[in-house]
Amino acid sequence: xxxxxxxxxxxxxxxxxxxxxxxxxxxxxxxxxxxxxSWTSPHYAxxxxxxxxxxxxxxxxxxxxxxxxxxxxxxxxxxxxxxxxVVYVVTQLxxxxxxxxQTHTAQQVAYGIIATCLFFGLPVALAARMFEKVx
Numbered sequence: 001x002x003x004x005x006x007x008x009x010x011x012x013x014x015x016x017x018x019x020x021x022x023x024x025x026x027x028x029x030x031x032x033x034x035x036x037x038s039w040t041s042p043h044y045a046x047x048x049x050x051x052x053x054x055x056x057x058x059x060x061x062x063x064x065x066x067x068x069x070x071x072x073x074x075x076x077x078x079x080x081x082x083x084x085x086v087v088y089v090v091t092q093l094x095x096x097x098x099x100x101x102q103t104h105t106a107q108q109v110a111y112g113i114i115a116t117c118l119f120f121g122l123p124v125a126l127a128a129r130m131f132e133k134v135x
Contacts, residue, residue, distance in 0.1 A: 019056040
């Protein structure tokens with residue numbers, strides 16, 4: 001079995017771009033739905049920086065998976081929707097773990113999963129596939 005040689009610079013750049021695209025789209029949807037709007041809060045800049053870092057991290061993780069498993073880029077819609085569910089569940093577990101999240105209603109959970117799948121997972125997958133074809 002031959003060793004797979006990865007171009008980490010390329011993976012990081014493509015993943016950062018894909019994660020940024022997904023992060024901006026999801027952020028806009030969450031703001032439109034009544035999300036955090038406390039621009040005057042002293043912690044707002046920290047929140048935005050952390051949100052950006054997490055989105056870029058998820059994007060790089062997806063780009064790594066896409067670079068090492070060819071089937072992920074063959075079905076980007078299914079991969080993106082599945083990735084959205086994973087992102088939502090892991091994020092909620094992390095937030096519950098640090099006691100930073102409250103319990104949601106079933107409707108809020110459904111909205112969160114749908115929003116994360118459609119406006120983060122899917123754009124990340126489609127952007128990663130598009131960037132994969134760029135030399």
